[in-house]
Amino acid sequence: MNTRSRQLRLKRQILFGSTASVVLIAFYLVGQRTNWLAASPIVCGGWRENHFIKGKTYKSLKQQGARPYFCIREIIRPYSKSMADIWGGVSIYDERGETYVETQFFVAEGFGKEKFTDEPGDWMIHHHKRFNQLGIERESRSQQIASWFDPMMDRRTAYELWRTMKIDVSPRSSGRQISWVRQVNEQFPELALLGFSAFFCFGVYKRLYGTASQMRIGQCELRESRSSENLLAELALLIMLLLGWSVFRWTDWLSHTPFQCSTYRSRQLSPVSLTRVCFHEVLATPSQYNQTTVLGASIHTPQQVLRADIQFYIADGKNKLGFKDEPGDWAFLSSKHFHPGTGLLMASTNKTVSSWFDAGVPSDVQLQLWTDVRDKLVPRLKARRVSIPRKLSAVLESFAALAGASILAIMTFIKLVDLMVSDMDDN
Amino acid sequence: MAMGFLVYAIKNSQVVIKKVVVILATQRVASIGIYLGMLQYTLLWIFPSYQAKVLLFGLVLWGIRIPYFVRIRESAVVSESVFMFCADLLGVFLNLEGADEAVKECLAIFGS
Secondary structure, three states: OOHHHHHHHHHHHHHHHHHHHHHHHHHHHHHHHEOOOOOOOOEEEEEEOOEEEEEOOHHHHHHOOOEEEEEEEEEEEOOOOOOOEEEEEEEEEEOOEEEEEEEEEEOOOOEOOOOEOOOOOOEEEEEEEEEOOOOEEEEEEOOOEEOOOOOOOOHHHHHHHHHHHHHHHHHHOOOOEOOHHHHHHHHHHHHHHHHHHHHHHHHHHHHHHHOHHHOOHHHHHHHHHHHHHHHHHHHHHHHHHHHHHHHHHHEOOOOOOOOEEEEEEEOOOOOOEEEEEEEEEEEEOOOOOOOEEEEEEEEEOOOOEEEEEEEEEOOEOOOOOOOEOOOOOEEEEEEEEEOOOOOEEEEEEOOOEEOOOOOOOOHHHHHHHHHHHHHHHHHHOOOOEOOHHHHHHHHHHHHHHHHHHHHHHHHHHHHHHHHHHHHHHHO | OHHHHHHHHHHOHHHHHHHHHHHHOOHHHHHHHHHHHHHHHHHHHHOHHHHHHHHHHHHHHHHHHHHHHHHOOOHHHHHHHHHHHHHHHHHHHHHHHHHHHHHHHHHHHHOO
């Protein structure tokens, strides 16, 4: 290839690299650090004098002469029949600006055998972001805050929000309704892998059909041998990435070392069976705000290995409302079932499942386990403990665009230097 | 003064970039990058709680040693620098939210 066409190719690569880099950085900044690309509201609510009014949008409420207090924008997890909860993304408006909360609403009514009904206004905020008047992020925190501790609005409006979620949104939520920014962020690892595969296939196609005609006959053999070496190296890299990805997603081989394991014997089953429960991660520590804890745990039975994020409800009555949770009350936030011998994934779900619906263990073990968590484990939990695979997934979801932009930027920088240096050498 | 320089830089961006690259693509700059890289490695062990910031500093160092090695066509060192750049970047992202938690975790494990 002559110098001029090489320089042209470098210029094209620099132009593509810098443009893609800027676009990705802009996407990260606007998508993660502002509310400019927030999903359009499903329903909004506000007050006109003493009347609570609902509207389709923030503007329509204003036009009706009401002051908007909240807009429900996303259904992050639809209504779960096995938990009677729904997870929503809600914008809350006050004098200081907007707070966006990702909240789990407990909306049970006559649920299960016990005909359990949740307290009106009962919810748990899992993550919140505060924005200033321009919609730029001021603060972002992943902390569980129960509505009985701080609903982030007055009690009257909080009750109306909970009621809107229960009556208007839950029955109509057949699936998730999330913003396209969240959709892209959640799918970024898959998109990156797909992009890399497409890039690889394009490279193979170009080597096979694209460059042969441009080569001079004398260079042909040398170029071909170098090109096949590169091809093999790239193929090895692609296979390694695919293998790593498969192990990461569909096996139990990279599980985090447990920090506590206990074996329980059930008297309800005959022959007597042993259930081994191990705790691997501390995802949310209990505090005065929530009196719950989320633990990454695995439950080993002869039939399967159940790996799940379990939220234990352990309110002991020493809180603002004197609220006390039922013994044995927990929920699986997400779970994966693995084969006990091979560690291969058999089934997985992101639906919340109450322990009253399916605890995954016999009921006497359920009670023993819950008591052990409340009395022995929780007093010792002082900090979060998160596994590397989960950290990596979180990084990929939150910073994929920024990381992609940085890698593209450094590659473009190399091309730029190459171009400038070849100019210097020519002169 | 600064505004004047900015206008000059925008008007003559190609010339400015070329001048910067010429300065960066010298052995002296690459050597500074390598020696400061040694310092950065040591700082990681002395100040583990500032890991994210030290790694950010490292990103710049991996960047400034690249031009010289591109110029002398030392592709293995360029590839190494890109790999270390990516590894440091991952370290920065992992530590952005995790640094404080790691300290708390240590306190929780070994007792306060």
